[in-house]
Amino acid sequence: MIQVGDKVTFLNEVGSGVVTEILNDQYALVENEDGFDEKHLIAELVLEKSEKEYRLDGLEYVESVKEKIDAERKYERLEEFEKKTKGLVSYVEDEMEVDLHIEELIDSHHGMSNAEILNVQMANFKRQLNIAIRRRVKKLVIIHGVGEGVLRTEIRTELLSNYPDYEFHDASYRKYGYGATEILIH
Template sequence: MTTQKFKIGDKAAVLDDSFSGVVKSCSNGKVTLETSEGFLLQFDASELIKINNDNDLGSLFKGKSLGAVLREKEEPKKRSFTREKKSRKDDITLEIDLHIEKLVKKKGGMSNYEILTLQSETARRQLDFAIANRIPKVVFIHGVGEGVLKAELEFLFGRYDNIIVSEADYQKYGLGALQVYIKQNPKR
C-alpha cells in the first residue's frame, strides 16, 4: 500500500480505529491529527487515509463487501497445537507367539502333551504379567492347525473375569491369533 501525502488541513481517518480528525502537522512520515474533541494524536502516515468529508468513508471500500473488508482487518487465528493426551499404555499391544519353535531352542523329544502344557503355561504367565502391568491388549499367536491350542487358550481365558477375548486382526495375523482386552480397574 502506498502512503499518501498529507497537508495541513486535510481530513483523515484512522484505518484501524473509529475516529478521524484534521491534519495539524506532518513530517518524516508522522502525521498529527486533531480530533473533534480537541485531542492531538500522532500516527504513521500509513495508518491514515484521506477523506473528503466526515461521511465519505464508504467511498474507500467501493467494490468490496462489508464481509471482505472485515476479513482484511481480522487478525489470523492462531493454530492450536494441543493434542488429546493419551496414555502411552493405550497404544501398547503385547504380542505373544506361542509357536513351540519360539519358546524352546529344540523341541525334539517333547511329546504333544508337553508342548501344549508349555504353550498354555506361557500364555497364562504372560496374561498375568499384562494384568499386573496394566497392559490393555494382548495378542496370542497360536497358529492355524487342528485347533487344540486355540481351544486350550479359550478354556484358560474363560477363568478370568476381567478380560474380553476375540479374534485378532485378520489382515495382520490371519486366522491364527486371539486378542485379549483387559478391563482395567482404576488404581485406588
C-alpha cells in the first residue's frame, strides 16, 4: 500500500519521485525528480525499497555470496579445462579419440617422476573412458604412444580388471602406428 512520503518509481515511464498526496483510490500526486508534482495512477507506481531491505540477513547473505563465488570459480575452472583439452579429445559421431601424451595433458612436466607422469596419464584415461561410456560412444581410441609400452600395458590392465566386457585391440596401424589402442564400448 502506497502512502504519502513513499519513494516510488513509475511502471510505464522512466523516473521516480516521492508521493506528496493520495488524491483518491486510483490517483496520487507525486513530486518527480525535477521537483514538479504529477498526477499518476496508483496502480502504475512501484514502491522503492531501501537498500537495507534488499540485503539478506547475516548468514543468508554470506551463503548467497559464497554460492555466487563458487559458481564463478567452477565456471572458470571448466573454461580453463576446456582450453587445455581442446586439442586433446576429438569426437566424430560415435567415435572419440584421446591423446594421452603428457605434453598434451599438462603445461609442464619438468621435474615429475615417471610414476607421477603415469598417474596423470592414467587419471586422464579413466576420466575420458567414463565420459565415453556416459555419452554412449561406440569406439574410443586412446593414443598412448610407443615408448617402452608402460602406459599401453597399464591401460590394458585397467581394461581387463575393471572393464572385462569391453573389447580392445591395437588401433589402425596406418593412422596411429603402434601407439594407440582402440576400445569398443557396448
